[in-house]
Amino acid sequence: MLIILDRDGVINEYDGNYICSVDDWQPIPGSIEAMARLYKAGHRIAIATNQSGIARDFYGTDILAGMHEKMTQLLEPLGGRIEFIAYCPHHPDDGCGCRKPLTGLLKQIRDHLQLNTLKGAIMVGDSRKDLEAGVAEDCQPVLVRTGNGKDTEHHLKTRPIPSAKVAIYDHLSAFTDAFLSGSGLEKSI
Template sequence: MLIILDRDGVINEYDGNYICSADDWHPITGSIDAVARLCHAGHRIAIATNQSGIARGFYDVDELDAMHDKLEQLVEAAGGCIDLIAYCPHHPDDHCRCRKPLTGLLGQIQSHYHLDSLAGAIMVGDSRKDLEAAFAADCQPVLVRTGNGTDTERHLDARPIPGAEVAIYDSLSTFTDALLSAEGW
């Protein structure tokens, strides 16, 4: 199965402030191991992440690459592999087509795997933007309660995404436990 992950608040700690360097990039406990366990079970892992901090001048592409080198090295050391990291470097005012909740990043991932659609894929995120992008791209949306997740869950109760069935887990690690358990999820 193809599993697409948001980055901030799903894989790494996120408190609403921009993460501007590799030194400030800290994995959520259990998240690296979760990615490795998913890989080991035969799933493919790609990341779709909004990084408007680039357009805002908070960090540059070299620093973003350094964050992603750190992430990929941690995952590889745990025995896993990330196939692709698709990121949107634009400002919301740029009106690009890749910034979630639009589906451009997911389209890049679909092209990478030469898929006709993303039906059957899962997208895990902590923000409403992730869930809306997932639903619009035919992925199963999964919300985790790390990062923005508890806030997102509260607002989702008041304003559901029409037609979407959102699965909710405490973390990437507990989602992984459920997906890999004999019962499935």
């Protein structure tokens, strides 16, 4: 199964401020190990991440590549692998089609992995825009409470995503535990 992860707030620490250097990119405890466990259990891993800090000149694509290289260097010794990273470098006002909640990043993943559809894939995020992008491409939405997740959970209680049952976990590792144990995606809004 394909598992698509948002990056900031799901894999790495995120407090709402831009992560502008490789040193500032720090994984959430257990997230790298969770990714490795998913991959070793036979699941494909891809990442879909908005990175408007590039358009805002906070950092360049070389710094972003360094962050992703750091993530890969932490993951591979544990037996994990990311098959594709799709990122949106645009400013929110640019009107691109790739910035979540639009689905361009997910379509890039679908095309790169040579899939006909993303139906049945899982989209794990910490924000409404992650979940909405996943739902629009027929993915099962999963919210983690790290990053912006607690605020997102609060808002979903009063304004749920239409036609979507969102599973909620404390962090990526908790989702992985439940998913790999076969207990499914039962916690939901």
